[in-house]
Amino acid sequence: xxxxxxxxxxxxxxxxxxxIRVPNDGAVDLVTDAERRLRRTSGVVRATIDELHGIxxxxxxxxxxxxxxxxxxxxxxxxxxxxxxDHAGVDVLAEVDPP
Numbered sequence: 001x002x003x004x005x006x007x008x009x010x011x012x013x014x015x016x017x018x019x020i021r022v023p024n025d026g027a028v029d030l031v032t033d034a035e036r037r038l039r040r041t042s043g044v045v046r047a048t049i050d051e052l053h054g055i056x057x058x059x060x061x062x063x064x065x066x067x068x069x070x071x072x073x074x075x076x077x078x079x080x081x082x083x084x085x086d087h088a089g090v091d092v093l094a095e096v097d098p099p
Contacts, residue, residue, distance in 0.1 A: 011073055012072050012075065012076075012080075013070070013071050013072075014069070014072070015069050016068055016092055017053070017065070017066070017067050017095075018038070018084070018092055019093055020066070020089060020090050020091075021037075021062075021088075021089035022034055022061060022062050022064055024058075024060055030055065031049045031052070034064045035047045035068075037087070037089060038070060038090065040087065041083050041087045041090070042083055043073055043075040043080065044080075045072060045073050046070070047070045047071070048068060048069045049064075049068050050069055052064065052066050053067065
């Protein structure tokens with residue numbers, strides 16, 4: 001049996017603490033909108049908010065502080081952090097060590 005490389009790498013999963021600015025005109029709820037904002041980052045395949053740590057309402061947006069699990073397609077942790085930092089409305093507060 002021949003094994004071939006199809007050029008795909010296994011997805012990486014990273015748990016991070018983030019602050020996400022969610023506009024008040026969101027379509028669903030804060031958690032869903034926060035997950036959508038994380039998924040808009042280049043290379044992110046899946047994002048799940050695991051735990052909320054704080055909600056700070058504002059005039060035009062609500063700032064959500066949370067722990068999130070982010071699955072990426074072959075993106076290193078440092079590259080993910082840079083990409084999230086470049087994404088408007090997302091601040092990486094800390095990386096969380098796996099349990």
